[in-house]
Amino acid sequence: MHDIILQEPFRALFYAPFYAALARGDYAAQGVAVTLRSGLVPSLAKDAVLEGEADVAWGGPMRLFLAHDKDHRSPLRLFGAVVMGDPFCLVGRAPRPGFALTDLAGMTLATVSEVPTPWWTLQDDLRRAGMNPDSVRRVTDGTMEANAAAVLAGTLDCAQLFEPYLTRLVDAGCHIYYAAASRGPTSYTAFYSTVARIAERRAEFEAMVRALAVTLDWFDDASDAKCARMVAPFFPEMVETLVARCIGRYRELGIWTKDPRFPVEALERLETAMLSAGAISHSNGFVGMVAEEVVDAALG
Numbered sequence: 001m002h003d004i005i006l007q008e009p010f011r012a013l014f015y016a017p018f019y020a021a022l023a024r025g026d027y028a029a030q031g032v033a034v035t036l037r038s039g040l041v042p043s044l045a046k047d048a049v050l051e052g053e054a055d056v057a058w059g060g061p062m063r064l065f066l067a068h069d070k071d072h073r074s075p076l077r078l079f080g081a082v083v084m085g086d087p088f089c090l091v092g093r094a095p096r097p098g099f100a101l102t103d104l105a106g107m108t109l110a111t112v113s114e115v116p117t118p119w120w121t122l123q124d125d126l127r128r129a130g131m132n133p134d135s136v137r138r139v140t141d142g143t144m145e146a147n148a149a150a151v152l153a154g155t156l157d158c159a160q161l162f163e164p165y166l167t168r169l170v171d172a173g174c175h176i177y178y179a180a181a182s183r184g185p186t187s188y189t190a191f192y193s194t195v196a197r198i199a200e201r202r203a204e205f206e207a208m209v210r211a212l213a214v215t216l217d218w219f220d221d222a223s224d225a226k227c228a229r230m231v232a233p234f235f236p237e238m239v240e241t242l243v244a245r246c247i248g249r250y251r252e253l254g255i256w257t258k259d260p261r262f263p264v265e266a267l268e269r270l271e272t273a274m275l276s277a278g279a280i281s282h283s284n285g286f287v288g289m290v291a292e293e294v295v296d297a298a299l300g
Contacts, residue, residue: 002204003033007054009042011234013163013246014087015189017256018058019231021215029214030207042115046076049193055201056193056208058082061270062117062279064192064289069280075194077291080209081262082216083189085255086180088118091169092158093151099177101129107157110139110147116279117188117270118160118180124273125183163246164238181253185266186273188255198291209298212260220258224248259299262290 004027008015021027027034037054039045046063048054067074096103104126112118119140123133139147139156148165150156152172161169166176180186191208198205219227228244235243250256257263264286274280283289 002031002201002207003035004056004201004204004208005037005054006034007037007045007048007057007059008039009045009057009059010039013235013243014083014250014255015058016227016231016247016250017082017212017215017219018189019234020219020227021211023230023233024215024218026211026215027208030211032204032207032211034208046192049076049197055197056191056205058189058191060115060117061187061190061192061267061289062120062274065271065274065280065283068284068289069282072282072284075196076192077195077198078187078190078192078262078267078289079198079205079291079294080191080212080260081187081189081257081266082212082260083255084185084187084257084263084266085253086118086121086183086186086188087162087250087253087255088112088122088160088180089162089166089176090122090158090178090180091148091151091161091166091174091176093154093174094157095175096177101126101178102131103177104136104158105131108137108139110142110150110156110159112144112160113141114144120277120279121180121183121186121270121273122160124276125180127276163249164242166249167242167245179253181255184269185263186269187262187266188270190262195291198294202294202297205294206298209260209295213299216257216259219256224251260295261299262286262292262295 045057126133147159224244
């Protein structure tokens, strides 16, 4: 059994398949002993990999875009796609049938402050809808918890949130105006490591990809309740029925891939959004960012 340290960026329900792989023992079944290194600050996961504290991490491909933009020789590479749909939604208290993104022109929107990707992708959606994102009246410094409370209190028109805030607000009578996953594939989460570590631990990483393929196949077929039962120990602050409903919503939105192959269009959509937001000025493209050969070798 070969040991691998896997870095978590932070705890979130849209990472559910990663937790299921651990809970089901799918890595161990492929001969790899994976130890999860818990994370609280998403940006530090990349540092853990670069500094050798972890062999591999899962997280947002946007971190690699930023790294490659800063240093065109960055050694970081992606492999093993899981979350290729945007898990964030726009939620408000007042019913707005027929909502269109251009309706945000007359509203106050609270965007996610914890991580930048949700706004980068949303502002690109606004541009495609013919709207200048700078024209949106935006609250940028609130936490998702505070923004959800403000929506409930009626002091905020709309907030950009993920689960479990979505289900909790809907239960309280709020409405989902826009699901960002409806735009189509957008790369949100995959494994990543350095070129050197991929070469050094290639056999183990291929085994992890095979394990992930097994997990994703099981996850796609299992009921919401069964998936929730598997990952609920990672979310002790939530009742299992809530976890199941959140998984059900994400399943309906189609945020998870069916297998670990990385969709080119998903990376391109994120790249376009980051370029239009001014977050990056350069990209190495799919071949320079994704070590798809690891997945190809693993799955044949």
